[in-house]
Amino acid sequence: MDTTPQEKTKIGLVGLGTVGSGVARILLDHGDRTARQAGRVLWLERASVRDLKKARDCNLPAGVLTDQIDAIVSDPSIDVVAELMGGVELAREVILSLLKAGKDVVTANKALIAAHGPELFDAAREAGRTIAFEAAVAGGVPIIANLTQCLSGNQVESLTGILNGTCNFILSKMHAEHVPYSEVIAEAQRLGYAEADPAMDVDGTDTAQKLAILAHLAFGARPDWRAIPRVGIDTLDLADVRMAQELGYTIKLLGVAELTEKGLQLSVGPTFVKNGSPMADVAGPMNAVRVTADAVGELFLQGPGAGQMPTASAVVADLIDTAVGRTKLTFQTLKLWSNESERTPVADQADAVARFYLRIDAADEPGVLAQIASALAAEGISIASFQQQASDAATVPLVLMTHDTTEGAAARACTAIGKLAPVAAAPVRLRVVG
Amino acid sequence: MDTTPQEKTKIGLVGLGTVGSGVARILLDHGDRTARQAGRVLWLERASVRDLKKARDCNLPAGVLTDQIDAIVSDPSIDVVAELMGGVELAREVILSLLKAGKDVVTANKALIAAHGPELFDAAREAGRTIAFEAAVAGGVPIIANLTQCLSGNQVESLTGILNGTCNFILSKMHAEHVPYSEVIAEAQRLGYAEADPAMDVDGTDTAQKLAILAHLAFGARPDWRAIPRVGIDTLDLADVRMAQELGYTIKLLGVAELTEKGLQLSVGPTFVKNGSPMADVAGPMNAVRVTADAVGELFLQGPGAGQMPTASAVVADLIDTAVGRTKLTFQTLKLWSNESERTPVADQADAVARFYLRIDAADEPGVLAQIASALAAEGISIASFQQQASDAATVPLVLMTHDTTEGAAARACTAIGKLAPVAAAPVRLRVVG
Structure with missing residues (x-):
């Protein structure tokens, strides 16, 4: 195709498991597509794995595969690296090395970002590089x-x-x-x-x-x-x-x-x-x-x-955004996980207002419902619906739906109900929405 | 807020109807939000309307409102202009003038893009500017x-x-x-x-x-x-x-x-x-x-x-993308509506494969179904389900669901069925999915 762009962005992959193989397949099999979307060729330069002999779900050209992560970190021609190895501690070290070596990073690793977001994003800012992470949450859903x-x-x-x-x-x-x-x-x-x-x-x-x-x-x-x-x-x-x-x-x-x-x-x-x-x-x-x-x-x-290709879809979108330069603009503007970026405090969940479903297994005897209703009333919880099913067992399930109350009040009421003599165990309590 | 950025992108609005007023409200009432997302202040500099006296759904600061579109086109301090006037011909001329004057354009005008996309996007490329149009399709859905x-x-x-x-x-x-x-x-x-x-x-x-x-x-x-x-x-x-x-x-x-x-x-x-x-x-x-x-x-x-604020949500996202610079990168990369960008031909819809619902009003007499079935068979259409409801009227509705066939075959069969003597009118034919 005579419109193939001449410029190249060289890509490294760290990890070639399910998702990594999917990313490699898009890069290798659909180079025209990624080139069109990025305005430049996305070139898979190296992919590092732990075990060179393991069978893989993609056919790599000679020379791409390595068992040395450092072959990627220390290759100055590689611009962007997708970390797809999973785990937390080693992945963290690898990403810090990659950033220090001047590479932009793409990752699908939500556990890592949830644990070390501030450190990693600060390191990226210090190195003048970027981290993109579309695949870390909800897989193929952008x-x-x-x-x-x-x-x-x-x-x-x-x-x-x-x-x-x-x-x-x-x-x-x-x-x-x-x-x-x-x-x-x-x-x-x-x-x-x-x-x-x-x-x-x-x-x-x-x-x-x-x-x-x-x-x-x-x-x-x-x-x-x-x-x-x-x-x-x-x-x-x-x-x-x-x-x-x-x-x-x-x-x-x-x-x-x-x-x-x-x-x-x-x-x-x-x-x-x-x-x-x-x-x-x-x-x-x-x-x-x-x-x-x-x-x-x-x-x-x-x-x-989740799944190989949906997650790869998100990783490749990030690789393209990074190659085009959009990631850099977004990264610099939003200042994610920086000292400036906390603007909403986390509230005490006990204050959260919600409706609840309660199931209470109780002995089928007079006065049970009155005791349960009293325990709810003591926390100001009003009942939206109630049902008790006939049962031959020693205990019967009582099912309640509450009106709006707080998590704290519902938890306290359930603790109190669980201690009532006719009640077999602490009630099941689930939130209700819609 | 001491983190308010100092840089400003000055915005012009052409048209201050339902959507324009919504955009103005976000820009005026939520400057901290747009500044945070854009890394710079989005400043509503001018808004042009046809009738200065008309009541509007937003309170503009003094000096913003004008009835002269040229006050926006010829103001060199304005960087980005949202065209929200609607219509096709005047909107086209306005956008061409804005691009020529060196402004990036945001529009919610799908009729305009559907009619003049190639001309407008070529003009933007020639002027080194951009057109963003998230609000043109599906309103608030990005x-x-x-x-x-x-x-x-x-x-x-x-x-x-x-x-x-x-x-x-x-x-x-x-x-x-x-x-x-x-x-x-x-x-x-x-x-x-x-x-x-x-x-x-x-x-x-x-x-x-x-x-x-x-x-x-x-x-x-x-x-x-x-x-x-x-x-x-x-x-x-x-x-x-x-x-x-x-x-x-x-x-x-x-x-x-x-x-x-x-x-x-x-x-x-x-x-x-x-x-x-x-x-x-x-x-x-x-x-x-x-x-x-x-x-x-x-x-x-x-x-x-559709609706005021959902559409404004899309317009403001475009204004922010344009101010940040993402729009420029995307615009330059994708080359939309350029000579290079046609890569999939449009097929003849007569070849499209689909299933169909057919409703045929026919006289309740012997042999009708046989004639209809023959007309379908002549086009190779097989019937997935059929029902005829009892009716006191002179005609009864026959309802058919077909297996996969083509639009062309279904249309020809319906023409043939419509000409059958016991059939009152051409059949109703609707596609079936899922």
């Missing part, structure tokens, strides 16, 4: 660009996300097939939708890390992801899935950030989402983000949250 | 940035959009309340969801113009919007809305672009969308775009397609 660029005329007011595809896959199965968590997780592992050790996905850690990143971009807050109250899906009972369906809801693992007068409320947990809303319909390993903002109103984005 | 930037590592394979909020509002009402088009359009006009002369919205013109723009961005095609086969909602019969609901579908006015081996298939028309898909659930004056692409898979975006 939520980073949409927040930092497309919504720049807005004050974001709330952000709600299904940010973990593994959890959404598992929850979809639990709703569709009424099998308990323990069975679905085993199947998800067999199908490759869950890792051998899925703890970080299913306990809400992954969602909290992504929510912390989005909270910085959307609100200028600087939450520590570890301080975000989080509940995973690993403790979710099938009984509550069934109840949700009966009541017209779907349970989703949501990360929620809401701007209030007291600051930014942040939480992660299985949530009752009213059926008929786009968020309730997000099925399988998809991710979705709903943003409400003062000018645009409500924006909803949905797409694949 | 589909332009998502296509040109976020999906740059992808080959887009198809794009399906609800691109006209007025039509979606009307269709939602027809489905929910079973009132005919003629009644809903009157209500939509009263509520301000439809213009006094809604022809361009309801006959599919607006959707075709937007689809032509998106087809250029997503596929590098250069369709003439007038050549896109289009059907509006103004001829839609309530009987077909009822049938869609019975069959598990929702009728949406879709613009569809599909990349095939024969080139790009483009069409606009009321379409049966299978319930349970995100597109079927898009209600009221919302817009939505579904993009399928080789790397990301499927991406779905939904948001307000």
Whole structure:
């Protein structure tokens, strides 16, 4: 093609696992496409791996593969490097070396950014380089660009996300097939939708890390992801899935950030989402983000949250943005994770206003409901709906939906209810939205 | 705030109607926000209107308002101008003057871009300036940035959009309340969801113009919007809305672009969308775009397609991108509507493969179905489902869903069916997706 640009941006890849191989395939197989979008050739110069002998999902030209990360760090011809090795400590060291060596960095590593964002972004500023990280949150859904660029005329007011595809896959199965968590997780592992050790996905850690990143971009807050109250899906009972369906809801693992007068409320947990809303319909390993903002109103984005090519799509978009120079302008303007960039305090989640679903297993005897109602009234919580199902068991499930109250009041009421003599265990408490 | 940047980008607004007033309000009321996002102050210097005495939806500082467009064109201190006057011919002349005077331009004017894109973009290139147009398609949904930037590592394979909020509002009402088009359009006009002369919205013109723009961005095609086969909602019969609901579908006015081996298939028309898909659930004056692409898979975006503040959100994002310098990089790289940029031919829509809903009003007499079935068979069209409802009228509605066929074959079969003696009128033919 005679319009192929002559200028080249040389790319290095650190890590050639699932995502790295996907990025390599786009660069190698679709050079005309990336050249057209970047106005210059994106040239895959080197790719470093731990084990040269491992079979890979892409065919690299001779001389590209190396097991020496330093072959990339110390090659002055390489302009941009995508860190796709995963993990935290080694990745951090590699990125710091890359920045020091004058390279712009692209990463898909949300755990790293959630843990070391300030240090890494300061190092990039000091070196006059950039870090792009579209792939770190929601995979193929370009939520980073949409927040930092497309919504720049807005004050974001709330952000709600299904940010973990593994959890959404598992929850979809639990709703569709009424099998308990323990069975679905085993199947998800067999199908490759869950890792051998899925703890970080299913306990809400992954969602909290992504929510912390989005909270910085959307609100200028600087939450520590570890301080975000989080509940995973690993403790979710099938009984509550069934109840949700009966009541017209779907349970989703949501990360929620809401701007209030007291600051930014942040939480992660299985949530009752009213059926008929786009968020309730997000099925399988998809991710979705709903943003409400003062000018645009409500924006909803949905797409694949993980997987080889969707994540590679986001990484290559970052490589192109970096090669074109957009990343540099955005990076210099927004001053992310700098000392100047905290403008919204994180509020005490106990003050967060929400509605709740409560399931209480209690002995079927006179006066139980009166005791529970008193415990709720003592915290000023009013009941929106109540149902008790007939049961032959020694205990019966009482299901309550509350009107708006605070997280703190709901937690205190549940503690009190859990101590009542006829109550078998602490109530199940899930937030309700929509 | 001591971090307020010192540099200023001076903004001019041509037109201060609904959208212009919204843009002015963001610039005037939220200067800290735009300064933070742009790294410089966005300063509203002048705004031109036709009638200085008209009441407006924003409070301008003294000296900003003028009835002389030339006061903006000839002011060398103004860097970027948003053209928000609407219309085609005068807007074209104004933008050409602005570019010549060395100003970057932002516009929300899809009719103008659909009609004069090549001339305007060539003029901008010649003057070394830029044109940004996020607000021209899908209002607050940032589909332009998502296509040109976020999906740059992808080959887009198809794009399906609800691109006209007025039509979606009307269709939602027809489905929910079973009132005919003629009644809903009157209500939509009263509520301000439809213009006094809604022809361009309801006959599919607006959707075709937007689809032509998106087809250029997503596929590098250069369709003439007038050549896109289009059907509006103004001829839609309530009987077909009822049938869609019975069959598990929702009728949406879709613009569809599909990349095939024969080139790009483009069409606009009321379409049966299978319930349970995100597109079927898009209600009221919302817009939505579904993009399928080789790397990301499927991406779905939904948001307000029109209205003062959503459209202003997109205009201000463009103003910020232009002030930061991102627009310039993107503009220079993509070479939109230049001689180099056509890379996908537009295919003959008669070859487009699709499934169809057919409703045929026919006399209730022996042999009718045989004649219809023969007409379909003559075009190689096979029937997926068929139903005939009991009726006391002289004619009965026969409803057919076809398997995949081509637009051309379906059109020929319908012409033949319309000529059959027992058939009252040409069949209603609507595409089916999902």
